Amino acid sequence: MAQTLSYVSLGRGFPIILLHGLALNHTIWYPVADLLKDDFLLILPDLRGHGRSFSPTGAYSMGQMAEDVLRLMDKLDLKTISRNPKVFLGYSDITSLHLVLNHKAHFMTFHGPMPTTEFIKPNFAEYARAQLTRALMSPEPLGEIASPNGA
Numbered sequence: 377m378a379q380t381l382s383y384v385s386l387g388r389g390f391p392i393i394l395l396h397g398l399a400l401n402h403t404i405w406y407p408v409a410d411l412l413k414d415d416f417l418l419i420l421p422d423l424r425g426h427g428r429s430f431s432p433t434g435a436y437s438m439g440q441m442a443e444d445v446l447r448l449m450d451k452l453d454l455k456t457i458s459r460n461p462k463v464f465l466g467y468s469d470i471t472s473l474h475l476v477l478n479h480k481a482h483f484m485t486f487h488g489p490m491p492t493t494e495f496i497k498p499n500f501a502e503y504a505r506a507q508l509t510r511a512l513m514s515p516e517p518l519g520e521i522a523s524p525n526g527a
Contacts, residue, residue: 381444382428383421387413394420395445401427407496421448 384402386409394405402420409418422429423441494500503524511518 379424379430379432379444381421381424381430381448383419383448386418386420387416389416391417391419393445393448394418396420396423396426399426403427411496419448421445 382402392412394402394408396402396404401422405418405420409420412418421444424436424444425431429444501524507521511521
């Protein structure tokens with residue numbers, strides 16, 4: 377059986393890989409992709425056993441899913457990536473992916489709010505949205521991030 381990792385790419389610019397959680401697929405990212413695709417090249421894979429990607433028989437691990445994502449990096453312009461900061465934002469069940477991407481690809485990794493459900497809600501705190509966006513996308517050093525209440 378061919379081990380094909382399916383992915384969709386949208387937009388152009390600095391590449392960002394958006395990974396879904398377990399039991400989901402790449403389409404969970406469409407609301408966020410609509411906000412980012414004018415400024416970034418978004419790569420939305422379906423992890424193994426999810427969406428249009430191959431589904432092996434038997435068990436497979438988070439580590440194997442992380443290795444699949446690393447294979448996807450061969451499709452990226454590595455010269456562009458090496459000249460720019462590398463940031464990975466993930467949520468909850470992809471801790472193994474954080475570890476592999478941080479260790480093997482030297483990505484800066486963040487655990488953060490679930491962007492596809494929390495980040496796009498109208499009642500998501502604007503201060504938190506602005507600070508997370510700045511941490512992930514600004515080329516400038518962050519410096520101190522003060523409490524929104526000044527506390």
